[in-house]
Amino acid sequence: MSDTDVAATPPVGGVDHHVSVDPAVAVPEPRAAADGGPDMVQLLTPEGERVPNAEYDEIVAALSNEDLRGLYRDLVLIRRFDLEATSLQRQGELGLWVSLLGQEAAQIGCGRALRPQDHAFPGYREHGIAWTRGIDPMRIIAMYRGVDKGAWNPDEHHFHGYTIVIGNQVLMGTGYAMGVQRDGAVGTDDPERDTAVVAFMGDGATAQGDVNEGFVFAGVYNSPIVFFCQNNQWAISEPNERQTRVPIYKRADGFGFPGVRVDGNDVLAVYAVTTQMLDRARSGQGPSLIEAFTYRMAAHTTSDDPTKYRVSAEVEVWKLRDPVARYKRWLMSEGIADTAFFEAVESEADELAAHVRTATVTMPDPDVDDIFDQVYVEPHQQVEDDKAAFHAYQDTFEEVQA
Template sequence: MDATGPLSSDGLVQLLDHQGNAVGDDVYSPYAAHLTPDDLRAFWRDMTVLRSWDLEATSLQRQGELGLWVQSLGQEAAQIGSGHALREPDFVFPSYREHGVAMTRDVDLVEILRIFRGLQHGAWNPQDHGFHLYSLVIGTHALHATGYAMAMDRDGLVASGHPERDGATVCYFGDGATSQGDVSEAMVFASVHQAPVVFFVQNNQFAISEPATRQSRVPIADRGKGFGIPSVRVDGNDVIACHAVTQWALQHARSGNGPVLIEAFTYRMGAHTTSDDPTRYRSKAQETYWAERDPIARLDAHLTQRGELSDEFRALVTAEAKALGQRTRESVRGWERPATTTMFDHVYALPHATVDADRAWFERYERSFADVEAAG
């Protein structure tokens, strides 16, 4: 790591080192004190199943079954750790790589692939899961998350003292999005209105091929300070630390104390998408360095040291991952192409004259091909 700047360890919250050893006297204190061995095994299980499924989706794209795939490879701890800190009243606004967070919100991972097969714009009901549809346009959803959080506050769903009622929003985005105007505007509104929103930056060190060192001269978390937003940096490959920091941030926001910015310093082990070639802009030495800091291996080592990861449990998780992979392959290959006109569905919540006219024109256009074929 650099001594200073966006790749430094300056102020980095870490509870497990990269070999799975506890940092300090009590790895679970204070915002992870509630975690039990069962909780940690659940973290390990989720990260392991998620990675297996992620690699399956990559294989399907390589086989031509998906148009594109966006891996979460290497970022499992940031997503699973933070996702398990959420509770029912909270609402998540993801970008397009938050498969692990979706998993913790009970979104069927297989259904996510409908988007990347080009069948649907969104494949789940956000209200059923407290998890909004993926946002493919960088940074725009930060404004949505802030607006939703402001509405929660005005509706009395913040700082009422009732755990089953008080909530916050969490907005996930990458380091590159922090350079977008929409994110800046969202932080202005969030700060001024003390909105209960947690901005969760997964700093995987590359905005596609642009390294963090060309995006900022200071740690990404420092950008929150300019807006008066409390900010914290956390080791994004330490699932316990990610959970603890998010637990604190959500309590802060739900209690009416305003927004928080979390920078989870991690590494994108795979490509930006399956259309990207990361060997063109990063070195083998760098990849090796971060492979030694694999988030799953770190928790695996910690649990193994404590005698909390049995062979029987490993076998159960392996079987679960294998079954999910099989269901994923069978589902994706069995999906049929919908009618082209479904692209006009759900553009607006209510009927819209312009959309109706566009649909009618397109239907006439498609029929014209059939008329030509019939005439020939």
């Protein structure tokens, strides 16, 4: 069966979570190195065929069939959540949305490799990581709707706040990892104590000073952190070749720690590579850089128009590498999941979408005083003065209405 046949496979039921391919579009060769190159770790081809790999096969073999089916459920549900959020933004219900379409395997594979005590420092697109850390997806919706500051408890979920300042989360993650190290929670051989940190970034963020400073400190202090770069090929409108002269994973060499490129559309490969690097960090062997080679199928954000800077033929190439389609095909070929399972997941996705729609439009507006609260731990006179001035300003409207 051809790539086009695989990607265009009809849905088992409900919404088609696979990215359809237009056979009428002439698909040219991808841009330079768009296949990931010979160094890229891949365990599933785009056709859903298993690629043996002596270094990582044992990690995958440790997963039960239930675990493997769970990865598919994660992929489908987080994609459906993302599609629903995108639609809600287009309907004026969200101020902005940052889609992860096409990057589901990179996030789910990495997120499921984390242990409960590990800490994740996201950027602003890591909805799949949030999902795996037990964050209610409506908390993310609330933040993008403007009724919440993203105020989940990082201590509860070990998932820190979304970071809009590009690359800043790398510094925070590096600092946290240095603290973990000094607390003695590394290299103890206690699987429930040894802790790793993951800091997420996009390919564009690797050009930021914050990211490189984080690399320096992590390398010098041998900190227990995994830098996870989702290379989706575009830093908003700038392609990889405008950002770097070498593959991103090779940057690690200059900072004194290992780097590896993995097929970011292959959930098994991402899980295996991340598991290995997290184990390495927890054991006290220091930092590493993972480059998940993937593609941003949607716009950078809903305020972006990718047709202005990339050609549709390039998108068609990446549709053939859809992470959900390839994984489903492998599960079916191995007899790990059957039609009843896929139908149940589709039904659950429908229920999730309905819940997201209803919960979004019925979400109460925040109290205006919230903008002054939780700014400082202790009472702060400037904030109190600003709050009083704002209330006085509000009172003038009531006087006019009276």
